[in-house]
Amino acid sequence: MINILRLSHVVIRVTDLDKARYFYSDLLGLIETEKDGDYVYLRGIEEGQHHSLVLKKASSAGLSYIGFRVAKSEELDKAKEELKSLGLKVMKYKEKGVDDGLLFETPGGIPMFLYYDMEYVGDSRLDFYKHKGVNPIRLAHVNFVVKDLEKEIEFLKKYMGYYETEIFLDSDNVKTVSWLTKRGDSHEIAISKSSKNSPGFHHETYYVHDVKDIIRGCDILASAKLWDSIERGPGRHGVTEGYYVYFRDFDKNRIEFFSSDYIVLDPDKWKTIVWTYDQFRYRSDFWGRPIPQSWLTEWVPVEDISTGNLKGWS
Numbered sequence: 001m002i003n004i005l006r007l008s009h010v011v012i013r014v015t016d017l018d019k020a021r022y023f024y025s026d027l028l029g030l031i032e033t034e035k036d037g038d039y040v041y042l043r044g045i046e047e048g049q050h051h052s053l054v055l056k057k058a059s060s061a062g063l064s065y066i067g068f069r070v071a072k073s074e075e076l077d078k079a080k081e082e083l084k085s086l087g088l089k090v091m092k093y094k095e096k097g098v099d100d101g102l103l104f105e106t107p108g109g110i111p112m113f114l115y116y117d118m119e120y121v122g123d124s125r126l127d128f129y130k131h132k133g134v135n136p137i138r139l140a141h142v143n144f145v146v147k148d149l150e151k152e153i154e155f156l157k158k159y160m161g162y163y164e165t166e167i168f169l170d171s172d173n174v175k176t177v178s179w180l181t182k183r184g185d186s187h188e189i190a191i192s193k194s195s196k197n198s199p200g201f202h203h204e205t206y207y208v209h210d211v212k213d214i215i216r217g218c219d220i221l222a223s224a225k226l227w228d229s230i231e232r233g234p235g236r237h238g239v240t241e242g243y244y245v246y247f248r249d250f251d252k253n254r255i256e257f258f259s260s261d262y263i264v265l266d267p268d269k270w271k272t273i274v275w276t277y278d279q280f281r282y283r284s285d286f287w288g289r290p291i292p293q294s295w296l297t298e299w300v301p302v303e304d305i306s307t308g309n310l311k312g313w314s
């Protein structure tokens with residue numbers, strides 16, 4: 001098993017870097033570490049690492065890859081051999097602030113990046129003068145879709161050390177969504193079963209300290225005349241307990257702000273919470289308006305790491 005420490009960052013594709021920078025930093029308040037060529041590097045106020053969200057200029061929207069930090073540098077060599085032995089695409093890879101990393105594709109086709117050491121610039125927790133927008137605290141989780149949900153979950157459990165905190169069942173008692181954690185909060189990864197052949201990326205999520213920050217995000221986008229960017233919420237999920245709101249950027253990439261989920265204090269005692277189909281109304285939304293169709297059916301494609309080509313528009 002690869003000793004993963006935590007979810008670390010997400011690299012997303014945007015078609016207009018200046019507009020994306022305006023959306024994520026000027027309006028929503030992610031702190032800009034730096035802009036370098038076709039990339040803008042952003043982070044939350046609790047994150048001392050160089051970046052947790054990278055905006056990459058590209059010809060279309062989508063996910064480039066999801067980054068995870070491993071617990072020790074030796075894990076990278078071990079991971080390379082282990083992933084290769086599973087027949088997965090694996091390659092050495094560098095990014096800004098990370099000299100030694102590994103890019104691979106999960107069995108479901110999701111590009112992931114492993115590293116140990118990223119340039120450390122220091123957190124901004126007590127630099128209150130830098131806090132703005134919705135005060136994004138830290139990258140909380142990612143949400144993606146794959147065709148073979150069980151195979152993806154098995155990989156994350158067996159090779160990356162994740163465990164399921166909660167699951168959804170459909171009317172035939174077949175699992176349709178899974179929430180998984182390693183770090184110990186309600187989830188770092190949520191995965192849904194897709195009826196389509198290609199994988200897709202649904203959203204990344206930043207934790208905020210206060211429900212008022214979620215409301216403030218709506219106020220900010222509305223005052224910038226971006227009413228259509230407010231896609232779903234505010235509301236409260238039954239699953240994970242979190243208060244939420246979902247926004248879409250200018251390219252239809254989706255970001256969530258989220259607050260007040262739980263911590264798993266004793267992982268060995270945890271029993272996966274199973275939500276049945278007849279709990280549909282309150283498992284997704286403990287309260288809130290019905291889920292818009294766009295949220296249920298639209299996601300952005302992911303890159304093929306060996307070619308840089310996108311796959312999986314929905």
Ligand SMILES: [Fe+2]
Pocket residue numbers: 141143190203205256
């Ligand atoms: Fe989410």
